[in-house]
């Protein structure tokens with residue numbers, strides 16, 4: 392498979408909530424998991440997958456995936472995940488393991504906040520009586536940590552930034568884009584945050600402290616969109632908390648990371664037939680399982696998969712890309728008749744691109760040269776030409792016609 396992971400998902404939260412378990416389940420990379428805070432110190436990086444029904448069955452062709460995988464008509468598109476150390480209140484000013492871990496998520500496009508929904512770990516991740524800790528507090532705390540971290544980066548030269556933005560006509564968008572590019576924050580994020588916070592972009596010098604705080608908080612929401620993974624749903628105290636978490640302004644995904652990890656490992660050993668995100672599994676080699684393993688798998692089926700529809704791990708990754716980041720999948724092909732590339736590989740690649748991407752922008756995403764020599768594109772489903780400004784749709788199969796023949 393080709394290696395091009397342009398998207399990064401950050402797995403964040405306080406210690407001991409199951410971040411590394413979620414990460415391992417999603418990537419099958421080995422990460423240390425233990426029932427105490429700060430098990431993870433160095434961040435873990437690995438490859439997880441966005442799951443989408445492949446277009447090959449609709450077009451009635453056999454595909455030869457190159458930049459992704461396809462099993463049973465399910466396309467799995469690689470994305471990078473980073474599992475960082477747990478954050479404790481005050482991390483932004485150096486508490487716990489400090490803010491180096493916030494720095495690890497600079498490049499993240501979106502965040503998955505893993506919460507211990509059972510309320511069995513206190514605000515610093517120490518074990519407490521299940522139900523004793525309120526996970527809603529963890530959501531507030533994490534928002535504050537990230538906002539304060541961004542504030543600390545911006546605050547020290549804010550007066551200078553604001554003055555020079557007004558003086559040299561460069562404007563606040565360009566000034567902030569320069570200052571924040573290291574955090575993966577783009578000009579579009581800055582302008583959206585200023586608009587949503589209702590601030591005057593021409594006069595940043597007159598923003599009050601309160602305006603500045605509102606701006607940074609909005610910028611956090613816009614540039615690091617987040618969903619809540621309500622983990623440990625297998626524990627009895629989780630359900631009531633999940634209902635309460637759902638009242639917050641976030642997408643909440645009930646999850647049992649431990650169950651997903653067990654299923655993925657069993658599938659890897661070919662003991663069960665299970666794909667990430669499936670609502671059920673089949674035992675393929677029941678005689679190879681011990682009675683204990685069979686019982687554990689059946690418990691997962693009855694307590695997690697059947698009532699919840701899935702373990703939640705795959706849903707979280709898909710929701711991050713399709714909902715938080717509003718991405719779509721587009722399949723580029725060169726030969727329209729065979730839906731293949733120039734080597735005859737059928738539907739080799741699929742790209743995750745933001746909704747709103749035009750045919751011309753898509754050509755640039757495939758290759759700068761293809762963008763530069765773009766003439767028009769053809770929609771393989773409708774078999775018709777589309778112009779450079781045509782906005783692509785999810786599951787489009789597109790052939791770009793350019794002035795130059797691609798190497």
Ligand SMILES: Nc1nc2c(ncn2[C@@H]2O[C@H](COP(=O)(O)OP(=O)(O)OP(=O)(O)O)[C@@H](O)[C@H]2O)c(=O)[nH]1
Nearest residue numbers: 406407408409410411412425429430431477648649
């Ligand atoms: N009951 C239950 N326990 C879980 C689940 N997921 C993880 N755990 C347990 O929670 C504990 C912490 O898991 P980790 O994955 O190490 O947590 P972490 O958030 O990475 O912890 P730090 O690295 O210390 O920040 C371990 O004992 C896991 O087995 C789950 O879905 N249900």
Ligand SMILES: [Mg+2]
Nearest residue numbers: 410411430431
């Ligand atoms: Mg960990």
